[in-house]
Amino acid sequence: MPEAAPRLAAVAERLLDGSLPVRIRAWDRSEAGPPDAPTLVVRHPRALRRFLWRPGELGLARAWVAGEVDVDGDLYEALEVLAGPLWERDSESSPARSLGEQARDPQVRSALRELIALAGPWPPPPPPPEEVRARVGPRHSRNRDRRAIGHHYDVGNDFYRLVLGESMVYSCAYWTPGGDLERAQRDKLDLVCRKLGLEEGTRLLDVGCGWGALLIHAAREYGVTGVGVTLSREQARWARKSLAEEGLADRVEIRVQDYRDVDDGPYDAIASIGMAEHVGVRRYREYAQVLHQLLAPGGRLLNHQIARPPEPPGRPHQLDPFIDSYVFPDGELSPVGSTVSALESVGFEVRDLESLREHYALTLRQWVRNLEADFTRAARLTTPGRARVWRLYMAASALAFERRRIGVNQILAVRPDPDGHSGLPLRTRDWRS
Structure with missing residues (x-):
């Protein structure tokens, strides 16, 4: 089976519509991406399932809290280079849009199929226990x-x-x-x-x-x-x-x-x-x-x-x-x-x-x-x-x-x-x- 990191890097470039801002190290120890960039460590395919179900910040946050995603090196540098493509892009081009909206693009559809293949068996894992659960009553009661x-x-x-x-x-x-x-x-x-x-x-x-x-x-x-x-x-x-x-x-x-x-x-x-x-x-x-x-x-x-x-x-x-x-x-x-x-x-x-x-x-x-x-x-x-x-x-x-x-x-x-x-x-x- 092809190494996971090069496949992930290719998917990320298609979804971000540009060059990859980080290096990726996958669960199979393979690596891909610019050698001098901060390294995003994807420790388990579960992280991909979280992202597929909740594209954007919340899916990535759940993977981070669960320890399925980490940064090797300077955390600030990694957040700096990820801020543009993930959080500060115009909403029309952000990965946080629903996958349904993005999937109209043939290039994105191809990337999503590859991501699903890498993510492994479904359904998605439950959120980490530190996440706020049901909120009862009116806001700020x-x-x-x-x-x-x-x-x-x-x-x-x-x-x-x-x-x-x-x-x-x-x-x-x-x-x-x-x-x-x-x-x-x-x-x-x-x-x-x-x-x-x-x-x-x-x-x-x-x-x-x-x-x-x-x-x-x-x-x-x-x-x-x-x-x-x-x-x-x-x-x-x-x-x-x-x-x-x-x-x-x-x-x-x-x-x-x-x-x-x-x-x-x-x-x-x-x-x-x-x-x-x-x-x-x-x-x-x-x-x-x-x-x-x-x-x-x-x-x-x-x-x-x-x-x-x-x-x-x-x-x-x-x-x-x-x-x-x-x-x-x-x-x-x-x-x-x-x-x-x-x-x-x-x-x-x-x-x-x-x-x-x-x-x-x-x-x-x-x-x-x-x-x-x-x-x-x-x-x-x-x-x-x-x-x-x-x-x-x-x-x-x-x-x-x-x-x-x-x-x-x-x-x-x-x-x-x-x-x-x-x-x-x-x-x-x-x-x-």
């Missing part, structure tokens, strides 16, 4: 949001510590040249505190508080009291333990609670760091309204949120199938202008916007290094499939920030008092009133 958050965050605190480092901060750090991750995360926490104008006695609400790092920093360094809410029981357990170890448990309360159920305002300041991505585009105005009602007149809101560029007119935004199925179920990104408009529509005054796009790329690359440095242990702390999910999504996200496909912004907004006073200094980046 309380119960469905709780399950979505549990899928992403309740995978083991020790796993997250390995990836995130000692800071246990799961959002963009704030880098200086030559700095390390711990310093950059500490600088980010302090930047947030300064923007919020925190001081002794300030009452702070941290919406989506994660493992409690911001509240610990704010209580220890600025003397605040506060409340943190999260839907993750694992995060809450870690945060409470950390607060107790710091001697701050009497100053900060951690709740497993939906932000929509917080009813003990007003707060002097509110932080929302990397949480609004879970809210849902259609609920942004409700989100803004809840936070506005919880904030005292003259109080400040710091909203730190990933954003996507606006879609061209007439083209609806499509959720990323890999991210939605394996990483952030029901997560949605919005253009930064839409977030600003939602905040302003309920009475907030937006006073400052800072883009940290390059900072997030640096942060993600460090998290990937942490994971790769102890991948065997990471897989043992969760599952091999989930560790592979995190490696792929973080590396791909780093490239997305670098290529300006997504961004991240800190929006500082205030709830002016009845006389219109914002409480901000004339030179806003001094942050202190």
Whole structure:
């Protein structure tokens, strides 16, 4: 029987309508493709069956999570060369189109017949167990949001510590040249505190508080009291333990609670760091309204949120199938202008916007290094499939920030008092009133 890799290379060239951007190594150890390119390792014909049933990103993601596809060499380089043909081509020529549409082309029909012959016996294998299964209830209902958050965050605190480092901060750090991750995360926490104008006695609400790092920093360094809410029981357990170890448990309360159920305002300041991505585009105005009602007149809101560029007119935004199925179920990104408009529509005054796009790329690359440095242990702390999910999504996200496909912004907004006073200094980046 002819070797598998040359046959796969020929199929790929026909489906991509161009030269092959990677070298291929097949399950029979045969190789084909440009010798200096990154090597895509296809370990089992099951990977082809997944692609045939779900052409495009989701089929390939399932094969990656199952360990049936891998990269030999630099993962970033492989993702760079694959981004064009697989994810960034015009939708009319993308492999993600249905096979029925593509099969009208005689060349594609011939390639598909060869792919089916290589794929082996049917039916398709089931998705890896790390994939989100049935989703019950309306999108962004309380119960469905709780399950979505549990899928992403309740995978083991020790796993997250390995990836995130000692800071246990799961959002963009704030880098200086030559700095390390711990310093950059500490600088980010302090930047947030300064923007919020925190001081002794300030009452702070941290919406989506994660493992409690911001509240610990704010209580220890600025003397605040506060409340943190999260839907993750694992995060809450870690945060409470950390607060107790710091001697701050009497100053900060951690709740497993939906932000929509917080009813003990007003707060002097509110932080929302990397949480609004879970809210849902259609609920942004409700989100803004809840936070506005919880904030005292003259109080400040710091909203730190990933954003996507606006879609061209007439083209609806499509959720990323890999991210939605394996990483952030029901997560949605919005253009930064839409977030600003939602905040302003309920009475907030937006006073400052800072883009940290390059900072997030640096942060993600460090998290990937942490994971790769102890991948065997990471897989043992969760599952091999989930560790592979995190490696792929973080590396791909780093490239997305670098290529300006997504961004991240800190929006500082205030709830002016009845006389219109914002409480901000004339030179806003001094942050202190």
